[in-house]
Amino acid sequence: MSKKRRNYLFGPVPSRRLGASLGVDLLPHKTCTLDCVYCECGDTTDLTLCRKEYVPVQDILMELGEVLQEGPALDYVTIAGSGEPLLHSRIGEIIDWIKNHFPHYNLAVLTNGTLLQHQEVRTQLNRADLIIPSLDAVTETLFQKINRPHCNLDCREIISGLVQFRREYRGMICLEIFIIPGMNDTPAELEEMRQVISSIKPDRLQLNTLDRTGTEDWVEPAAADELKKCSIMLGGGEIIAGYKPRKIKNKKADSV
Numbered sequence: 001m002s003k004k005r006r007n008y009l010f011g012p013v014p015s016r017r018l019g020a021s022l023g024v025d026l027l028p029h030k031t032c033t034l035d036c037v038y039c040e041c042g043d044t045t046d047l048t049l050c051r052k053e054y055v056p057v058q059d060i061l062m063e064l065g066e067v068l069q070e071g072p073a074l075d076y077v078t079i080a081g082s083g084e085p086l087l088h089s090r091i092g093e094i095i096d097w098i099k100n101h102f103p104h105y106n107l108a109v110l111t112n113g114t115l116l117q118h119q120e121v122r123t124q125l126n127r128a129d130l131i132i133p134s135l136d137a138v139t140e141t142l143f144q145k146i147n148r149p150h151c152n153l154d155c156r157e158i159i160s161g162l163v164q165f166r167r168e169y170r171g172m173i174c175l176e177i178f179i180i181p182g183m184n185d186t187p188a189e190l191e192e193m194r195q196v197i198s199s200i201k202p203d204r205l206q207l208n209t210l211d212r213t214g215t216e217d218w219v220e221p222a223a224a225d226e227l228k229k230c231s232i233m234l235g236g237g238e239i240i241a242g243y244k245p246r247k248i249k250n251k252k253a254d255s256v
């Protein structure tokens with residue numbers, strides 16, 4: 001693959017979850033609806049709910065075309081990067097373009113799920129193969145502590161958005177929960193989380209914990225046995241921290 005410097009693409013990187021993944025970043029660093037205490041990209045400098053064309057679609061498609069026409073060996077093209085990709089108002093056009101021009105590539109989108117409560121956002125994701133939303137808290141108090149959201153976000157509305165998205169979306173949903181010791185790993189929180197997960201009905205559930213330094217230095221990684229305990233209490237989530245898990249295949253399987 002050409003070594004030319006790219007502005008919007010990174011990798012391919014060996015992703016723990018996805019295998020060989022070509023990353024697509026649709027936002028200037030660091031634009032997000034949340035400012036999570038564990039974020040490995042640093043502080044959110046633009047905490048916003050404003051959807052717009054943060055970077056020009058034409059420029060992204062030009063880079064994608066140049067790279068993908070060389071036919072690189074990839075497991076996924078992954079829309080992710082330095083913020084919340086669903087803030088890009090034309091993400092649907094980018095997804096459709098990739099699926100129209102390079103249908104043999106699997107397409108994944110990593111999101112914090114906060115904008116899935118909006119119908120127009122859910123519709124834009126229709127043709128992606130895999131969506132990986134995160135959900136770290138299901139009570140408002142903990143949501144404020146862990147995710148430090150934009151002031152107009154409401155935890156219950158985000159959960160409703162995830163439930164509605166599951167009803168409409170035909171692809172695979174892999175829900176990811178980031179475990180922070182002393183915060184979302186108490187029996188009471190895990191029980192509430194288990195109930196919410198059973199209402200969302202993701203195809204798979206994955207548990208993650210701190211790997212690199214987060215935004216706040218008091219955030220610690222959960223130990224392996226702690227993650228196992230959380231997984232059992234949540235009904236069987238796969239632990240993706242600290243070792244190489246099975247790659248997510250592009251088919252519905254292993255329902256939680």
Ligand code: SF4
Pocket residue numbers: 032033034035036038039040041044082083084112
């Ligand atoms: S949602 Fe993701 S990118 Fe945004 S602050 Fe949280 S961890 Fe960072």
